[in-house]
Amino acid sequence: MSNLTGTLIKMPASLAGPVAYQLALGEHRIDLNARLGQPLTLTFTGNIYCDACGRKTKKSYSQGHCFPCMKKLARCDMCVMKPETCHYFEGTCREPEWGDRNCMVQHIVYLANTSGLKVGITRHTQVPTRWIDQGATQALPLLRVATRQLSGFVEVALADMVADKTNWRAMLKGDEAPLNLKAEAERLLPEIKEKLAELTLKYGDDAITVLDEPVVELSYPVLEYPKKITSHNFDKNPEVAGTLLGIKGQYLIFDTGVINLRKFTGYEVTLD
Numbered sequence: 001m002s003n004l005t006g007t008l009i010k011m012p013a014s015l016a017g018p019v020a021y022q023l024a025l026g027e028h029r030i031d032l033n034a035r036l037g038q039p040l041t042l043t044f045t046g047n048i049y050c051d052a053c054g055r056k057t058k059k060s061y062s063q064g065h066c067f068p069c070m071k072k073l074a075r076c077d078m079c080v081m082k083p084e085t086c087h088y089f090e091g092t093c094r095e096p097e098w099g100d101r102n103c104m105v106q107h108i109v110y111l112a113n114t115s116g117l118k119v120g121i122t123r124h125t126q127v128p129t130r131w132i133d134q135g136a137t138q139a140l141p142l143l144r145v146a147t148r149q150l151s152g153f154v155e156v157a158l159a160d161m162v163a164d165k166t167n168w169r170a171m172l173k174g175d176e177a178p179l180n181l182k183a184e185a186e187r188l189l190p191e192i193k194e195k196l197a198e199l200t201l202k203y204g205d206d207a208i209t210v211l212d213e214p215v216v217e218l219s220y221p222v223l224e225y226p227k228k229i230t231s232h233n234f235d236k237n238p239e240v241a242g243t244l245l246g247i248k249g250q251y252l253i254f255d256t257g258v259i260n261l262r263k264f265t266g267y268e269v270t271l272d
Contacts, residue, residue, distance in 0.1 A: 004028045005270040007049050009064075010262045011250055013132045018219040021247045023261075025271060032247055033221045040254070040271070041241040044234040047268040057266075064265030074098045083121065083152030107151035108211075109143040111162070111188075112136040113179045115170035119158040121151040128216060133262070135171040135249030139216045140181035142189070143196075144209040150199060154208070157195040158188060172251060172258055174225035181215050222246030222253060230257035234264050 006026020014020045023030040048057050051064035052073060061070035070076045074095040079085045086103060093099045106124040111117065114136045122130035124144065131139040145151045155164060162184075170176075189196075189210070200208055224245045232240040232254070242254030250262035 003270065003272055004030070005045065005268065007051075008261055008264050008267050008269055009051065010133070010265065011247070013129065015128050015132065015216075015218065018221040019132050019247075021221065023271065025269060028271075030271065032244070032252075035244050036221055036223055036246065038244060039242070040244045040252075041239065042259075043240075043270045043272065044238040044264075045268040045270060046238065049266050049268065051266045060264070060266050063262060075102075083148045084156050086147075086149035086152065088149070103148040105147070107145050107148050108141050109145060109151050109154045109158070111140045111142060111181050111184055113138040113176055113181065115167035115176065116163065117179055117181075117184060118163045118166060119155055120164065121148070121155050123148075128218070131216065131218060133250055134166050135168075135220070135251070137176050137218055137220075138179060138181055139218070140185060141211045141213045142185055144211055146203065146207045150203060150207060153199055154192070154196070157192045161188060161191060166249075168249070168251075168260075169229045171249060172226060172229055172253065174222060174248070220246065220248040222248055224253075224255075226253060226258065232257045232259040234259075234267055234269075 004025055006028050009024045012022045012024055021032040023032050048060050050057055050066035050069055052069040053066065055066055057066035061067055062076040065073065065076055072094060074093055075098065077094055079087060087093060088099045088103060102123065107121050108124050108127055109121050112120055112131055112134065114134050128139065143154060145154060196208055240259055242256035244252060245255055246253035251258050251260050
């Protein structure tokens with residue numbers, strides 16, 4: 001299959017051994033695992049389309065949006081990055097219906113091994129997708145909480161002791177040592193016991209549930225990890241070409257460098 005053109009979106013992926021990836025170009029879906037070890041060329045046509053409204057835009061904002069959508073959509077608000085700042089209850093949410101579907105639902109607070117130990121949050125419906133997108137090799141659900149804002153409060157408390165960001169360069173080198181996430185959970189949960197009690201008192205007994213789940217192990221389709229990280233960027237060079245050596249997180253790993261496809265959501269690209 002060659003010479004397909006379409007706009008990029010986040011690579012669909014499913015949990016398997018290893019994770020199964022597809023390249024999404026508009027309506028096209030291409031099995032990327034089957035392309036490992038083969039030459040692949042992606043060429044940016046120069047066109048960018050908003051992932052929300054579809055209009056053509058000269059520049060992409062907030063991972064694939066035109067400027068007007070970036071300013072008005074709830075998914076582009078700062079509280080998406082910092083959920084503890086959610087202002088839904090103040091009546092100032094940009095899109096209350098979107099908030100009902102995405103924020104006022106159960107979230108999972110988890111530990112993961114990406115470039116090392118980190119804490120993260122995700123909607124309960126995004127397990128294990130969120131872990132795959134971050135390139136986690138291990139993940140452990142810690143808590144189920146009632147809302148996105150509540151998950152943010154817990155994450156902030158844990159972030160005093162554990163990283164809440166992934167070092168993407170280290171993640172792409174593939175040298176994460178296995179961690180005992182169960183032991184880390186037993187170490188960390190007592191440290192936030194008072195915070196959890198405070199939140200439960202304020203939001204109700206059903207607001208936070210401590211989970212007892214197994215550790216999820218994830219592996220990725222990678223033939224060879226890069227020793228040195230060099231990034232491709234469609235804004236600087238419209239052609240990304242090389243032998244596909246692997247896929248991890250939302251990155252394609254070529255023998256010529258790596259590219260974060262999620263960063264270029266809405267970019268029109270031709271696959272050859």
